[in-house]
Each structure stands twice: as C-alpha cells, then as structure tokens.
Amino acid sequence: MATMPTHARLQPQGSVSLSDFRNSMARARATFTQVRNATKQSADDATPKPDFITFVSLVSEAYQAHHDDLIPVQQYKPSLETFQGKGHTSLVTHAAVMRSAPSTFARGVVSSFSEGVVIKRPRDIKLGKSSSGLTSFITELRIRLHPTLRAHPHIARLRGIGWDFQDEDATIPRPILLEEFAPLGALDNFWKNWNFVRMTFKSKLEFCRDLAEGLRALHACGVVHGDVKPANILVFPCPGTRGSFVVKLTDFGHSAIESDRQGILPAFTPQWCAPEATREDDSQAMSFTEMKCTDVYSYGLVILSIMIGRSFYLDYEQVEDIQRDKQVGTLLPRSIQQVEKEDKDCMDSDLEVGTVSALLRKTIQLDPQLRSLSSCVSIIDRFVLEYSSVAPISPSVIEVV
Incomplete structure (x- = not known):
C-alpha cells in the first residue's frame, strides 16, 4: 500500500491556508474607515x-x-x-x-x-x-x-x-x-439583498448622477465628504414611480469643512480612497481643491462598482494589489478591463462600455487635475439625451429575472 505524502497528511481536505486567512483578514480591515490622529487633523493649532x-x-x-x-x-x-x-x-x-x-x-x-x-x-x-x-x-x-x-x-x-x-x-x-430611514438600505447591502433584480444601464447611470449631484452640492457649500463608498450611500424608492430609486449621501462625521482650514482629511477607507489620501507624510498640507479631488476619485470607484454590480475590489486576489495599482496609476486601465469583461461575460448586458470608460477616465486618475465631477455629469446627461431621442423611456428602470 502506497504511503500518503507528508504534505497531504498535514493539509486536510477543505482546510484554509495561513495565506488565505491572512488575506481574508486584510480585506476585512480594509473595509473600515481609518481615523487619523486628532493632532494631525488641523493645519492651524x-x-x-x-x-x-x-x-x-x-x-x-x-x-x-x-x-x-x-x-x-x-x-x-x-x-x-x-x-x-x-x-x-x-x-x-x-x-x-x-x-x-x-x-x-x-x-x-x-x-x-x-x-x-x-x-x-x-x-x-x-x-x-x-x-x-x-x-x-x-x-x-x-x-x-x-x-x-x-x-x-x-x-x-x-x-x-x-x-x-x-x-x-x-x-x-x-x-x-x-x-x-432608507427602506432599501445602503448601496453595499442593496447589491446583496436585491440580487434578483437586474438594473438597466440607464438606471445605473441615474444612480451615478444622483451621487454626483450630492457631491457637487457638498463641494459648493465648502464640504468634502472624505469617505465616499457604498456603505455611505443610501437607496430609497422613488416616490410615485414604481420600480425607480433615488440615492442619497450620508455619514458626514469625517468630512472636512473648508472654513476649518484643515490640511488633511480626517479619515479614509483604504479600498475606496484616492492614492494621495493615504500618504504618511503630513508635512505638506492639502488644499481644499485637492481634498475635493479625493472625493471624485472615490466616486469613480463607486461608479465602477455600480456598473459591475459588486464592490470592485472583490475581483482582486490580493488586497495589496489595489494600493499598488492606485499608486502607479494602473487602476484606471484595469477598471476599464473589468467593465469590458463584465459586459462580455453577461449575455444580456446592456452596458455602454464607451460611456463607462469615459466616466472612469474623469475620475480614477492618478493626477488629481484630470478628475472632474462636472464632466461626469455632462457625460451622463449626454447619454440620457441620446437614449431618449432613439428609444422611449420605460416607466420601470429595472427588470426582474
């Protein structure tokens, strides 16, 4: 009778390796907001x-x-x-x-x-x-x-x-x-609890536009949200319209207010923040305009997640790869590839890859000066206008499968 290899005896079927366990814990930690030391939050003592x-x-x-x-x-x-x-x-x-x-x-x-x-x-x-x-x-x-x-x-x-x-x-x-109270919960739970609903591309764009309008209002009033992510986006049924939704921003406890002259964001969530938001060097304070650009980057990651119907980072095998892609600027091309793959894999997909790519190019940029919330709104409005001119708008924005 052949002797069982040593590694097979030490590694029972169905066990979890230490590397898998480590990566799982890293993913869990990265989903929580990290608050900076209070002594570093203000540029003016x-x-x-x-x-x-x-x-x-x-x-x-x-x-x-x-x-x-x-x-x-x-x-x-x-x-x-x-x-x-x-x-x-x-x-x-x-x-x-x-x-x-x-x-x-x-x-x-x-x-x-x-x-x-x-x-x-x-x-x-x-x-x-x-x-x-x-x-x-x-x-x-x-x-x-x-x-x-x-x-x-x-x-x-x-x-x-x-x-x-x-x-x-x-x-x-x-x-x-x-x-x-948001009856449909936050956006991250909406994906999980409404998995029997397939949203059309137009309805996904409406989610993105609602979010952009909320962010534009904050920025115009001298506020940077600072922690834009699905857990801080609430989904509501649209009053008077069957099967339509409205999204709203929430959780402003870690926001930055322009009049407070803060030189650094009070907090960040690693997976959803802009690459410059995680830098350890606090000697160079961020301007309010630079802070607003971090919201736009996070907004782009939410757009990506809305389009593929799940948090974008779930497609990564290693959490560390996300930060690397952000820091070297390769997250943008990889994000576009994610959308293309989603469109190819889903037989009944109606994603307009060109429109999504244009939105991502105005948000997930390593250079903050290349990010533009207003450009995103223009891209969305242009698509909706063209869509309305070639096809009647259905009263329902979702299809049950």
Whole structure:
C-alpha cells in the first residue's frame, strides 16, 4: 500500500491556508474607515476645538429653526430597536417613532402616525470635553443643518436629536442622531439583498448622477465628504414611480469643512480612497481643491462598482494589489478591463462600455487635475439625451429575472 505524502497528511481536505486567512483578514480591515490622529487633523493649532457648549448651541439652533419638522428630543432604548450595522465611530439601529400632526381632514383634530428612523449612537463621545466622538457628531450636525444641504434631494435628511446612556447605571448621558430611514438600505447591502433584480444601464447611470449631484452640492457649500463608498450611500424608492430609486449621501462625521482650514482629511477607507489620501507624510498640507479631488476619485470607484454590480475590489486576489495599482496609476486601465469583461461575460448586458470608460477616465486618475465631477455629469446627461431621442423611456428602470 502506497504511503500518503507528508504534505497531504498535514493539509486536510477543505482546510484554509495561513495565506488565505491572512488575506481574508486584510480585506476585512480594509473595509473600515481609518481615523487619523486628532493632532494631525488641523493645519492651524489656533483653530478652536468643538466642545459641549458648541453641541448645545447647534441643537438649540436646529430646533428653534425647524422644530415643526424635527422629531422632539427624547430618550431611546436600544432594546426596543433593530440592529442595522456598525462603523468605526457609531452603532446604527432602526426604530419606529410615533408622531402627531394636525389632521388634513378635520379641523382641530390631531392624528398620530408612525415614522421609521435610523438611530446613530457614537461609540466614543464625552460631553464634558472635546473627543473624537464629539468632534465627529458636531461636524455631522454642522453639515446637515446647512440650509442648502438640509433640503437637497441627494443628501440624507436629519430627523432630530435624541439621547440615551452609555452605561447600565444610567449615569453617562450620550446624544444620538436621528436620520431618515432608507427602506432599501445602503448601496453595499442593496447589491446583496436585491440580487434578483437586474438594473438597466440607464438606471445605473441615474444612480451615478444622483451621487454626483450630492457631491457637487457638498463641494459648493465648502464640504468634502472624505469617505465616499457604498456603505455611505443610501437607496430609497422613488416616490410615485414604481420600480425607480433615488440615492442619497450620508455619514458626514469625517468630512472636512473648508472654513476649518484643515490640511488633511480626517479619515479614509483604504479600498475606496484616492492614492494621495493615504500618504504618511503630513508635512505638506492639502488644499481644499485637492481634498475635493479625493472625493471624485472615490466616486469613480463607486461608479465602477455600480456598473459591475459588486464592490470592485472583490475581483482582486490580493488586497495589496489595489494600493499598488492606485499608486502607479494602473487602476484606471484595469477598471476599464473589468467593465469590458463584465459586459462580455453577461449575455444580456446592456452596458455602454464607451460611456463607462469615459466616466472612469474623469475620475480614477492618478493626477488629481484630470478628475472632474462636472464632466461626469455632462457625460451622463449626454447619454440620457441620446437614449431618449432613439428609444422611449420605460416607466420601470429595472427588470426582474
């Protein structure tokens, strides 16, 4: 009887090698936002740090200006909520809140209704002094209360402020943020949960345009999102139209505000950020224009992922290869190849490879000066106009397969 080779005895069938395990863990780490040291976030040490008084002032201002629209301040208990997910700085749940409003049918009658909201709890927030959690919370409030951004159709709506306790003895109060509930979840979950739906190329372009409009509004108001990725893009059903969707940007806790004179992005997610966003040398501060260009690069990676229907990095065998391609500028040609392969492999694909390639060439560029959000909008609008002139627009933008 032949003796079994030594390597076969030591490597049972179905086992996972150490290299596979290492790569899997590297992928998991790379999907989380990495927050920079607070001491490196500001180029001007004289910039005042946010504190508890800043927080109270912002909340007071919000409720004085929008009290009829916002949900009244109240306590929320996690045990009564549904877990949604967690990020680097917050835990996210979903709950139904009872609201009251004057009846539209009878004068003097108040009717009650239920509204779904998303509840974001900061993990590390100390109200007594400045902390990364408090800074992130205040940044989020400042951006969401901006008049233009608050009413923008592609920016997730602030629904109010609430509170709970960080400890079981209820001695450490914690503010929480309420946001409108997205029934279809974030874009990364939308791909997983809606795998029975095949979106047309035109509907994918509408996703990209919604996202571009949200980013353009942020940039025009002096804000760089700083962490554009599918997990921070919410999908909503389009009101009044069956089978259509609207996407909105969310999560502005790590955004950069032009008036704060920050010289570096507060945070980044390795797989989704621009190559210059991960540099270790902080001696040379980034201008606000350069920061906006990092959003455009991330936007391009989201475009690529929307077109192939999954996160682009899943097609890489090694996580390290992604950063290498970014740093040497080979990610652009590889991305175009991904789209071409997707179009070839999918028998009923309606991808317009030329249009997608044009979008990627205006975003996934090593040179920030070659990136242009406005050019992307023009490319999308030109395709939609040509599409409308040669074919009737179907009321449904998706097909069930």
